[in-house]
Amino acid sequence: MREIHVSVIRDEVKRLFLEAAYVLPSDVKEGLIQGARDEASDLARSVLRTIAENSTVAAEGAFPLCQDCGMAVVFLDIGQDVRLAGGDLTSAVDEGVRRAYKEGYLRNSVVSDPVFERRNTGDNTPAVLHVRIVPGERVHITAAPKGFxxxxxxxxxxxxxxxxxxxxxxxxxxxxxxxxxxxxxxxxxxxxxxxxxxxxxxxxxxxxxxxxxxxxxxxxxxxxxxxxxxxxxxxxxxxxxxxxxxxxxxxxxxxxxxxxxxxxxxxxxxxxxxxxxxxxx
Amino acid sequence: MDSCGRISAPFSGAEASLLRAGDRVLLSGVVYTARDAAHKRMVEALREGQPLAVDLRGAVLFYAGPSPARPGNLVGSVGPTTSYRMDPYTPELLDAGLKGMIGKGERSDAVVTSMIKNGAVYFGAAGGIAALLARTVTSSKVLDYEDLGPEALRELVVRDMPLVVLIDAMGRDMYREGTARYRREG
Structure with a gap:
């Protein structure tokens, strides 16, 4: 049995959301550049190049890729030989999200209840959390902010x-x-x-x-x-x-x-x- | 790339009537960010005869909720949200003098009819270039609805914001024409 403190998960969640907001995955950037080669329309080709340029500016760290910094979707694959210590896992994930969106100057886009108040929760929580229990003693974390x-x-x-x-x-x-x-x-x-x-x-x-x-x-x-x-x-x-x-x-x-x-x-x-x-x- | 025309906001119906769907323009001047919740409040205020913090006559609304500004910056990333969610409120704002909208995506027939009646224009900013668009902002302040956070009504002064005329004051729709040109059968 391997013990992992939930603060480790929290800090990784924070780090991953900060990276995701500013750095476009390289495969997507390559896809945009390839798309600009394939595109038949001049106007659409210039849009594709502008989008690629946007990701270069975002990677400098001052402006996120998009003003819609997404709802915070988190995938956790937790090894069944892991014991999570030090507190509640869901709260730790939300705390990681909270810190990333605050420290990264990311837009908070989550409202409390969907039908009546629709009040912004002010910290982009709660995350949408998908958990699987898998063999092993490691935890695999994916942060996938999703624009609406x-x-x-x-x-x-x-x-x-x-x-x-x-x-x-x-x-x-x-x-x-x-x-x-x-x-x-x-x-x-x-x-x-x-x-x-x-x-x-x-x-x-x-x-x-x-x-x-x-x-x-x-x-x-x-x-x-x-x-x-x-x-x-x-x-x-x-x-x-x-x-x-x-x-x-x-x-x-x-x-x-x-x-x-x-x-x-x-x-x-x-x-x-x-x-x-x-x-x- | 084609050369771009220039337009400053606010603008008149006569100026709007010179723009054609598909034109690329650089917009400078004052635009107001307003999205779902701000639209709801503005239209509720109009219906009750309450004054708005923004003078809609000749005004341009930008359907956007910027990300927070880092210290030393005027604004965070700012780009268009999808416009159809503002459609239920838009004809009343057009009747009150609104002349331009910046967003992305198709509009309802009711909005296009009202745009023709009121001589207004719908501009598109490409989605997903919000870090670049932020660099066109030269001033930013919240005018109203501060409690809405990113959905607050905000006055932005912009310089040379790159836009495309999506629907002109005659109701011509650039999306439909562009898609028809490149559609291939099955």
């Missing part, structure tokens, strides 16, 4: 099994078409297929964490990803929605077994600020 321009355009559908591959493709492409300029294209699309209602949304969210251009290991799903990407880029939306041939930088699909009666599918759209940073303690 793109989150608002995401969708889940409970398809019929007869819908099959074409049904999955049509649903995801239609979700991106309806998102249009709202989701800040070029987007990255996380696709979940299978599991159940809440499980498919979590699969789609996790799919966003995969590095750009790294296909699913199952060739059938890798092919599905390529076909969805091709269809999305034929929509004509382009960077910032100004019209163009690069609407998505990458499509990542994750799948899980499902019920005999179902074919759940989720499309979690992320803007080009696909922010996620991980660490293991």
């Amino acid at each position: 321009g793109s989150e608002n355009m995401s969708a889940v559908a409970m398809l019929s099994p007869a819908s099959g591959r074409e049904g999955v493709i049509d649903f995801v492409v239609e979700t991106v078409r309806l998102a249009g300029p709202n989701a800040c294209p070029p987007v990255v699309v996380g696709v979940g297929v299978g599991s159940d209602f809440e499980g498919v949304a979590a699969l789609a969210k996790r799919a966003l964490l995969r590095p750009l251009g790294e296909p699913n290991l199952d060739e059938r799903y890798a092919d599905l990803e390529r076909e969805i990407l091709r269809r999305i880029n034929a929509l004509g939306i382009g960077a910032a929605g100004y019209g163009g041939t690069v609407t998505a930088l990458s499509v990542h699909a994750e799948w899980a077994p499902t019920h005999i009666a179902g074919l759940p599918v989720a499309a979690n759209i992320c803007c080009h600020a696909n922010r996620h940073v991980s660490a293991t303690v």
Whole structure:
């Protein structure tokens, strides 16, 4: 049994959110630069270059990548041979978020209750926390701040099994078409297929964490990803929605077994600020 | 890149009518940041006949909630939020004299109809270049609704903010034209 003090988790959460807010992952930046090479529209190409330039300015540390510094999504994979000591884990994660958003001059974008008061909590907590218990004695932490321009355009559908591959493709492409300029294209699309209602949304969210251009290991799903990407880029939306041939930088699909009666599918759209940073303690 | 026109805010309906969907412009002058909660409060005040902290005649609203300024900076990152959430409130603000809006994304038919009636323009700032846009801000102060934090009504003075005319005062929509040009079948 390995003991890890929750303050270690807290400090790592803080460090990861600070990095995520200012430093665009290198795979995303490379995707933007490649997109500028591929793009047919002059205006959209100039937008792609401007977005890449924005990430260079942000990395200097004074201005975050986007004014929407996101809702703080945290993935924890906790080894079952770890004993967490020194307090409540959820509070430690929230404290890490609180410190990152305060010390990093990041925008607080969370309101208390969603329907009535909608009062800003003032510290961007609570985090959205996804915990898995895994073998081993380490803790893997991923910080993935999520902007809501793109989150608002995401969708889940409970398809019929007869819908099959074409049904999955049509649903995801239609979700991106309806998102249009709202989701800040070029987007990255996380696709979940299978599991159940809440499980498919979590699969789609996790799919966003995969590095750009790294296909699913199952060739059938890798092919599905390529076909969805091709269809999305034929929509004509382009960077910032100004019209163009690069609407998505990458499509990542994750799948899980499902019920005999179902074919759940989720499309979690992320803007080009696909922010996620991980660490293991 | 094409050359850009220049416009200063506030501006008149006559000036707005010269802009065409697809034009790239550099905007200088005064803009007011207001997003969801500030819109709700402004329209509630108008309906009750209460005065606003901002004179809407000729004004430009920027749908944005900046990140906090670091010491020594005027503002943090600032970029457009998605505009459709402001649509339910927008016709009343246009009727009160609003002439320009900066945001991203499509607008409702009711907003476009009201823009044509009132001679107003909708500008787009590309989403996700907020660190660069922050550098166009030369002054910033909260005018009202400070309790809303990032959603406060804020006056920004900007210099050469790079924008695109998304919907002009005739109702022409640059998004639709741009997407149609690059759409390919299946």
